[in-house]
Amino acid sequence: xxxxxxxxxxxxxxxxxxxxxxxxxxxxxxxxxxxxxxxxxxxxxxxxxxxxxxxxxxxxxxxxxxxxxxxxxxxxxxxxxxxxxxxxxxxxxxxxxxxxxxxxxxxxxxxxxxxxxxxxxxxxxxxxxxxxxxxxxxxxxxxxxxxxxxxxxxxxxxxxxxxxxxxxxxxxxxxxxxxxxxxxxxxxxxxxxxxxxxxxxxxxxxxxxxxxxxxxxxxxxxxxxxxxxxxxxxxxxxxxxxxxxxxxxxxxxxxxxxxxxxxxxxxxxxxxxxxxxxxxxxxxxxxxxxxxxxxxxxxxxxxxxxxxxxxxxxxxxxxxxxxx
Amino acid sequence: xxxxxxxxxxxxxxxxxxxxxxxxxxxxxxxxxxxxxxxxxxxxxxxxxxxxxxxxxxxxxxxxxxxxxxxxxxxxxxxxxxxxxxxxxxxxxx
Numbered sequence: 504x505x506x507x508x509x510x511x512x513x514x515x516x517x518x519x520x521x522x523x524x525x526x527x528x529x530x531x532x533x534x535x536x537x538x539x540x541x542x543x544x545x546x547x548x549x550x551x552x553x554x555x556x557x558x559x560x561x562x563x564x565x566x567x568x569x570x571x572x573x574x575x576x577x578x579x580x581x582x583x584x585x586x587x588x589x590x591x592x593x594x595x596x597x598x599x600x601x602x603x604x605x606x607x608x609x610x611x612x613x614x615x616x617x618x619x620x621x622x623x624x625x626x627x628x629x630x631x632x633x634x635x636x637x638x639x640x641x642x643x644x645x646x647x648x649x650x651x652x653x654x655x656x657x658x659x660x661x662x663x664x665x666x667x668x669x670x671x672x673x674x675x676x677x678x679x680x681x682x683x684x685x686x687x688x689x690x691x692x693x694x695x696x697x698x699x700x701x702x703x704x705x706x707x708x709x710x711x712x713x714x715x716x717x718x719x720x721x722x723x724x725x726x727x728x729x730x731x732x733x734x735x736x737x738x739x740x741x742x743x744x745x746x747x748x749x750x751x752x753x754x755x756x757x758x759x760x761x762x763x764x765x766x767x768x769x770x771x772x773x774x775x776x777x778x779x780x781x782x783x784x785x786x787x788x789x790x791x792x793x794x795x796x797x798x799x800x801x802x803x804x805x806x807x808x809x810x811x812x813x814x815x816x817x818x819x820x821x822x823x824x825x826x827x
Numbered sequence: 828x829x830x831x832x833x834x835x836x837x838x839x840x841x842x843x844x845x846x847x848x849x850x851x852x853x854x855x856x857x858x859x860x861x862x863x864x865x866x867x868x869x870x871x872x873x874x875x876x877x878x879x880x881x882x883x884x885x886x887x888x889x890x891x892x893x894x895x896x897x898x899x900x901x902x903x904x905x906x907x908x909x910x911x912x913x914x915x916x917x918x919x920x921x
Contacts, residue, residue, distance in 0.1 A: 665884050672900060723900070748880060754863055755903040756884025786864035791879035794846075 550604075552596050554580070554589050564593045566600075573597065573606045578623075594630065601813045609813050610635070615805035624807070632809035637783040641792060643801040645777055650799060651770045657798035658763060665759055674723050674757060676764035680715035682727075690720070690727045693749050705732050705745060717741055717772065719764040721757050729757040731765040741769045743779035746788070758791070766799060780806070834913040837893075842909075845889050846882055858910040862886075890916065 545567050554562040562580035566573050575597055580589045598609055611632060613623050643650045658666075677686070691703045705713060714735040721729035729748045733741050743765070748758050769777060777799060781788045792800065839853045861875040863883065878886075886906065887898045896919045898906065906912050 661885075665881065665888065668884070668888055674900075751904070752900060753904050754878075754880045754883030754906070755887075755900045756881045757900070759881055759884065786875075786877070787879055790864045790877050791881065794879050795881050 550600060552593060552600065554584075554593050554596075556584065556589075562589050562593055564597050566597060568604070568606060571605070571607045572610055573601050573608070574610045574612060576612055578611075590626065591630075598811075598813045607812060609811050611809045612638075613807040613809065615807060620807075624809075627809045630811070632811045634807060635810045636808050638780050638806040638808060639783065639789065639792075639803055640778065640780040640806055641796070641800045641803050642776060642778040643799055645770060645775045645799075647801065649797070649801055651766070653798040654763075654766055657795070662759065662763060662795075665756060666763065669721075669756060669760055672723075674721055674728070674760050676760035677720045677722050678716060678764065678768065679713065679718040679720060679730075679732075682720060685725075686720070686722065686727055690730065693727060702730070702732075702747070713744070714741070717765055717768045717774070719761045719768065721759075721761040723752075723757070728752045729761045731758070731761040733765060733769075735774065739774055740776040740778060741774045743777065746779075759795075762796075834916060835909050838909050838912050838916075841889055841893060842886060845885055846878070848876075851876070856909065858913070859908050861907055862909070863907060886912070894920070896920070 545565075548567045548569065550566040550568055550573065552564040552566070553560050560581075561584040563577070564575055564579075565577040566575045568574075575594075578590055578593060580593070601607070601609055609632075611623075611627055613620055613627070617623065645651050682690070687706065691706065693702070712734060714733050717733045717735065719731050720727045727749075729746075729752065731746050732744045734744055735741050746758060746762065748755075766777070779792075779796070781792055783789070835858045836853065839856050839858075843849070843851055843853060843856070856876065862878045864875055864877050864879065883903060883906070887903060890896050890898055890912070894916050896916060898915070902915070906915060
């Protein structure tokens with residue numbers, strides 16, 4: 504192999520993202536559909552690094568930056584160039600980009616079903632990455648069964664009677680787009696349950712733009728008591744970013760109006776895919792997914808999250824890793 | 828309406844039936860076992876029955892239908908074990 508270089512793409516416009524993802528997409532890779540999905544949905548939060556050998560792209564890293572944390576979703580090296588240190592140089596380039604841009608933590612997401620899972624696990628552990636948590640990622644094709652059909656069955660069998668009970672108790676659902684400033688302010692003030700929940704951050708779009716028409720709240724006595732916050736990364740997908748219940752309403756089922764309203768809106772607005780993810784340590788949410796959301800869920804995969812503190816180097820660093 | 832004799836056992840049996848927990852036997856549910864999953868890692872969580880918040884709502888509806896007691900939302904967080912549910916029903920029956 505000749506001399507190579509890893510460099511960061513400076514992407515500022517969505518058009519460029521699409522062009523870059525096409526370039527990546529042309530490479531033979533099982534993960535390329537995923538690459539295209541990430542590249543088109545990350546928006547300005549995306550960071551893309553590629554490895555070149557004699558001018559040709561031979562690998563890429565697709566990342567997302569949120570505050571001080573960079574998440575590496577995909578690290579790919581084309582066949583014929585593997586086992587030559589390209590992946591290591593790409594990862595170093597990712598870390599260097601953190602030094603330069605001010606992120607402190609690199610998080611790597613490994614799919615438990617990936618063919619090269621054990622290789623990547625060893626690869627990361629050798630480079631001082633530690634397993635931080637395990638995430639279950641659920642999704643469904645909304646129009647199939649289970650999907651919306653399964654959800655309708657659940658609602659007619661059990662959910663609708665529970666919703667009627669809650670309505671009699673003064674609970675109701677409201678789309679985020681219909682919530683006035685007083686409700687939004689109350690939402691920011693409430694201490695919702697959940698690991699790392701930051702409602703204000705969500706509302707301010709720090710985890711990507713929220714879809715106000717599919718995000719819904721449960722309201723009681725004019726105040727929000729539960730929420731289902733979602734975004735729509737493309738024209739057919741909805742991601743449930745966070746679901747939460749105010750501490751005073753734990754174990755009350757108060758989430759049901761919000762989540763059922765969100766799912767119905769997803770269907771009514773024509774979204775055909777729903778995604779949501781839950782950390783393994785969040786036993787109540789996993790239990791809820793198993794007992795209630797299973798009616799809408801068709802598939803599940805496990806994602807292992809590895810992280811490493813890389814530290815921000817205020818003097819910057821060499822911007823792009825080189826390899827030979 | 829159900830009487831209050833052998834209340835804990837009745838609650839357990841009705842709960843398992845309503846929540847369709849057919850793989851759990853009533854005699855395996857102790858009256859002090861936490862019903863709901865907890866975020867806390869550890870032994871207690873492993874021994875909970877693993878119910879979620881919508882199951883909690885099902886329990887409230889069950890209590891109303893069987894014993895005529897309407898549980899306000901504010902009281903629901905205290906209904907964490909079969910024993911506590913039984914105590915609550917006895918208290919409200921007075």
